[in-house]
Amino acid sequence: MSAARPKVVIVGAGFAGLAAAKALHRVPVQVTVVDQHDYHTFTPFLYQVATALLEADAAAFPVRGELRRLGNVSFRLATVTGVDLDAKAVDTDRRRLPYDYLVLAAGGVNAYFGHSEIAGRSLGLNDLPEALQLRNAILARLEAAAWASDPAERARLLSFAVVGGGPTGTEFAGALAELITGTLTRDFPDLDRSEVSITLAEASRHPLSVFPQPLPAAADRALRDKGVRVRSEAMVAEVDQTGLRLKDGTTVPAATVVWAAGVRASHLADGLGLRLGSHERIAVTPTLQVDGHPEVFAVGDFAEIRTPDAGQPLPMLAQVAIQSGRQAAGNIGALLRGETPQPFVYKDLGTMATVGRGFAVADMGPVKLTGQAGFLAWLVVHIARIAGMRNRSLVLTNWVSGYLFRNRPVRLIVGPRETDQAQLQGQR
Ligand SMILES: Cc1cc2nc3c(=O)[nH]c(=O)nc-3n(C[C@H](O)[C@H](O)[C@H](O)COP(=O)(O)OP(=O)(O)OC[C@H]3O[C@@H](n4cnc5c(N)ncnc54)[C@H](O)[C@@H]3O)c2cc1C
Structure with missing residues (x-):
């Protein structure tokens, strides 16, 4: 060179x-x-890591491996x-x-819009460490609830609030509902689904409001069908140890708050x-x-x-x-080459978001899909984007077992004991 x-x-x-x-x-x-980091994160799969469907390495791959064949490109961590x-x-x-x-x-x-204290009182889903921390927190709350003899404390531990009904918050809320209904109620024999509350607080009328109608309304119905309480036109004023306080003065109790309200x-x-x-x-x-x-x-x-x-x-x-x-x-x-740089022209290839297993919305120009048709489109696009044979087979195996048997294989709390203790005590 x-x-x-x-x-x-x-x-x-x-x-x-x-x-x-x-x-x-x-x-x-x-x-x-x-x-x-020495890895590239495939962010569309982060919510699946956070809800125990995929291993962390299914949503990331080594940067050096990706660049090694490019003779004039090197990497520095x-x-x-x-x-x-x-x-x-x-x-x-x-x-x-x-x-x-x-x-x-x-x-x-x-983004916390000037309320930096929210960072310490909520969990994010913007990168791989955050997805793993969120998975740990969900599972640790369930374990703590198994010890709780006071019904009020048990209800507190089993309350989750997701702030922000964009694609990240909506996909996560749908997948969390399925993790609890489909898998954790089998793992925890004393757990009744009705004890668990999952609230999605969204400032607009429907989640996924960036999509054209009727897709947001369809996503809203799909979330409610899964038992997610959708609080629409809900502006969050404060996040504290008890959960959310909304601008209209009402509260949403939550031991675990997931912040997906902005980037x-x-x-x-x-x-x-x-x-x-x-x-x-x-x-x-x-x-x-x-x-x-x-x-x-x-x-x-x-x-x-x-x-x-x-x-x-x-x-x-x-x-x-x-x-x-x-x-x-x-x-x-x-x-x-001494030529004039050209303006950027964006080619919109469409956007998609899932609401749990078997349901997605897809906006592809004149084609708008919901439900299973949307989910099929989501599957095809995302299978094509998974890098490498190993990751593809890993992801497909977990998806098939998740789809057919409602299995979420990565139900593991992995992290320092102090963190687990803090989570169990509700200290974010
Ligand atoms: C949970 C989630 C799901 C998403 N799903 C979708 C989806 O389905 N479809 C879609 O189109 N978009 C989706 N997005 C949005 C998409 O991920 C982003 O638009 C995209 O990642 C932007 O790419 P980027 O290269 O600009 O930034 P990134 O992919 O975020 O990469 C930025 C890189 O910069 C590195 N970096 C940052 N600061 C520093 C520093 N100071 N020093 C060294 N390195 C640094 C980071 O480590 C990172 O590797 C999703 C995002 C999230 C969080």
Whole structure:
């Protein structure tokens, strides 16, 4: 590899960062991908990890394995702490990495809308460690309830609230209801399903309000059929040890609160001195460059991308990330050839969300599916996206056993004993 090749640093090995790295494979540059984890997370499966259907490694794969065949791409495990835009260098907790071109693809984290105390009183579902922590918490609550002799304490331990009826909150709530009804009532002979309360608090009229009607109404019915209490038009004012307090003054008791109400750009965005847009994302030009620094691109969830045709910022979705990562790579190639970078045009391939086993909504342009038809479409799309034979067979085996026998094979509390104790005592 020639040392004279321009250096490209990509921050983040998520959907956008990996797509950019792969697209730079045939461009005469030397690429370094930096991530704080050595794995890539397939986020659509996180709710299945949290509800004991899939092992953690079915929702993640090693970044090095993904990049090893790309001769001009290397990987460094490090947390990026800042960027010196004038010196053209990325600061990490290891050492500085100089660049000629930079692709910022650091993704998103949970957003608490100025209420940072909620982070300590709720559990998130934004990455793999959070999914595992959530699985531990659910199972630990059930174990604690098995010891509880006071009915009020037992009811408290068996109360769950999910805040946010977007795809993450809706998929999780549906799967949690099935974990309890289909599997845990068999594991815990004293457990009666009616003792368990699962509430989904959603600010809009229906969950999945980003989908066109009639899909949100269908998802709402499917959740209620599974025993989820849907509180629509519910604005959460406070989360405390007892559960939720809503803006209308009512309360939702919950020993376990799952926060799925919003996402913002990774906190790295805050310290870069770049213009921020909605959700604290880096504002970019139509060609995905940042103001005043044409050598710096921001993509995926980390960027607020407004396309010339759409006008509105694009949603934080995997396809937006993949396509924008590829476009940034293409524009780096264009700059190297002395050509003009091209504006990003997003191709909407559709969106989908499941509500438990056998039910999904799918919005694919003129085609809108619900129920089993939606679930079939979801299955086909997601089987195709699972990376590698091993992961595919692992996932399929668990899905078949889950579908046919209502089995959730990964019902394991794995974690330090102190954490379990804290969870059992209801201290989040
Ligand atoms: C539970 C869940 C389910 C989802 N389901 C879907 C779905 O079904 N369909 C869909 O289209 N979208 C879905 N999404 C959204 C989708 O995951 C995101 O839009 C997508 O991951 C964005 O890709 P990205 O590359 O921008 O960021 P990410 O995939 O989040 O990758 C960012 C990477 O940057 C790394 N990073 C962050 N900060 C630093 C730092 N300071 N230093 C080093 N590395 C850093 C992270 O470790 C991560 O690997 C879901 C999201 C969640 C949370």
